[in-house]
Amino acid sequence: xxxxxxxxxxxxxxxxCEIATLAIxxxxxxxxxxxxxxxxxxxxxxxxxxxxNMADKxxxxxxxxxxxxxxxxxxxxxxxxxxxxxxxxxGSCAVEGCIPGLSNFYNRQLTFDRVYIETPSTENPKRIxxxxxxxxxxxxxxxxxxxxxxxxxxxxxxxxxxVPGCPPEERTTWLALEALISGKLPPKGTVISHSARALCYxxxxxxxxxxxxxxxxxYEKIPEPEKCLLEQGFLCYGIATRGGCGALCPQANMPCxxxxxxxxxxxxxxxxxxxALASIIxxxxxxxxxxxxxxxxxxxxxxxxxxxxxxxxxxxxxx
Amino acid sequence: MDNFEPRIVAFCCNWCSYAGADLAGTSRMQYxxxxxxxxxxxxxxxxxxxxxxxxxxxxxxxxxxxCHPGDCHYIEGNYKTMRRIPLLKKMLxxxxxxxxxxxxxxxxxxxxxxxxxxxxxxxxxIRKLGPISWNHSKENAKEAKHG
Numbered sequence: 001x002x003x004x005x006x007x008x009x010x011x012x013x014x015x016x017c018e019i020a021t022l023a024i025x026x027x028x029x030x031x032x033x034x035x036x037x038x039x040x041x042x043x044x045x046x047x048x049x050x051x052x053n054m055a056d057k058x059x060x061x062x063x064x065x066x067x068x069x070x071x072x073x074x075x076x077x078x079x080x081x082x083x084x085x086x087x088x089x090x091g092s093c094a095v096e097g098c099i100p101g102l103s104n105f106y107n108r109q110l111t112f113d114r115v116y117i118e119t120p121s122t123e124n125p126k127r128i129x130x131x132x133x134x135x136x137x138x139x140x141x142x143x144x145x146x147x148x149x150x151x152x153x154x155x156x157x158x159x160x161x162x163v164p165g166c167p168p169e170e171r172t173t174w175l176a177l178e179a180l181i182s183g184k185l186p187p188k189g190t191v192i193s194h195s196a197r198a199l200c201y202x203x204x205x206x207x208x209x210x211x212x213x214x215x216x217x218x219y220e221k222i223p224e225p226e227k228c229l230l231e232q233g234f235l236c237y238g239i240a241t242r243g244g245c246g247a248l249c250p251q252a253n254m255p256c257x258x259x260x261x262x263x264x265x266x267x268x269x270x271x272x273x274x275x276a277l278a279s280i281i282x283x284x285x286x287x288x289x290x291x292x293x294x295x296x297x298x299x300x301x302x303x304x305x306x307x308x309x310x311x312x313x314x315x316x317x318x319x
Numbered sequence: 320m321d322n323f324e325p326r327i328v329a330f331c332c333n334w335c336s337y338a339g340a341d342l343a344g345t346s347r348m349q350y351x352x353x354x355x356x357x358x359x360x361x362x363x364x365x366x367x368x369x370x371x372x373x374x375x376x377x378x379x380x381x382x383x384x385x386c387h388p389g390d391c392h393y394i395e396g397n398y399k400t401m402r403r404i405p406l407l408k409k410m411l412x413x414x415x416x417x418x419x420x421x422x423x424x425x426x427x428x429x430x431x432x433x434x435x436x437x438x439x440x441x442x443x444x445i446r447k448l449g450p451i452s453w454n455h456s457k458e459n460a461k462e463a464k465h466g
Binding site for chain 1: 406413414416
């Protein structure tokens with residue numbers, strides 16, 4: 001049997017997904033037995049031109065991590081889609097926009113102002129911003145256009161499978177790779193994870209009754225070790241998040257932040273969490289309810305921490 | 320802008336507010352024709368997602384109407400709504416949507432006049448606000464990704 005040809009690429013991401021692909025430890029040897037890596041900017045010296053020269057659909061699978069934030073990301077997404085039989089959105093950025101997607105609360109100009117002017121470590125008195133074209137003695141330089149709105153991979157090209165997580169856990173990565181190696185692929189559009197249900201199903205903490213009088217941020221209180229974090233007033237996102245990661249964060253006393261995306265069938269994770277969270281507020285008095293809600297300083301950023309570009313609104317309206 | 324007619328979606332609970340709307344109609348009360356009523360079994364059925372969806376596909380404002388507190392046919396459905404809408408409004412503000420575009424009111428089956436009043440008043444509020452300026456972000460038809 002001919003070896004599988006696999007391409008890996010990163011667009012707007014932090015690099016964590018690249019490390020996550022390596023976190024399969026010794027199983028990487030098994031992967032190397034059956035697959036050749038034909039493109040991987042982080043690890044191997046291939047150029048974009050090498051990809052352009054490949055025949056269409058000559059790559060068996062592309063693991064694409066990162067959101068689509070600029071012209072280069074979009075170009076590579078389209079190029080790799082054309083060259084690959086299977087396109088896999090790997091990791092939360094490619095699946096739903098993730099942390100880079102939070103800049104959809106702003107626009108290009110506000111993002112540039114923050115990055116190139118306001119950050120304390122920046123000194124830029126001439127207010128120089130990136131330009132798409134720039135003349136130098138040697139000729140004209142071109143850099144990719146930075147977009148106003150971050151998009152997910154599926155909003156840019158046709159995607160076959162989604163691997164959730166920020167970054168995907170080792171077991172999730174291997175589940176996807178195993179399917180690829182064995183050729184036993186799930187139906188197109190599947191979110192590859194060990195669970196399609198909420199994280200709470202695999203969380204070992206004890207759940208009793210959800211009634212909350214006050215919400216806490218993790219630094220404000222030391223959680224009790226056994227009891228459900230949400231019942232203790234922490235904004236634990238497990239009730240609205242797909243399981244499969246093994247509930248690692250709640251077991252380390254940290255509330256789930258929702259990186260595995262929505263459970264099966266839900267199209268807007270933020271609204272789903274909002275609905276569930278608000279209904280457990282233990283009060284029937286509008287004034288007291290408002291007071292309890294005031295404990296949540298940044299609802300939009302909390303509920304859409306990983307999924308703003310994939311939400312119904314996709315971005316905030318910036319005036 | 321001058322002849323802007325607001326498009327308003329009103330989610331009415333089956334047991335109180337929808338009956339209230341009915342009463343307004345059978346009593347021949349005049350009220351703003353801008354609302355499109357959607358009957359739900361309980362205001363507690365109104366997932367915040369419904370409100371976001373309505374706004375993202377063209378509604379300028381959303382009314383959620385339920386039974387008065389204590390009167391819920393399902394005992395506590397409207398209390399859940401009472402908790403969800405303020406949090407939803409706080410979130411909408413961060414997303415650049417004026418919080419006045421979403422309003423929760425209690426209308427009983429006998430309050431046809433109140434239904435008309437709430438509808439008229441809300442239509443006026445939205446008329447003043449104008450349409451939502453989606454500008455560059457207008458690509459809101461969500462692709463069916465998760466089935």
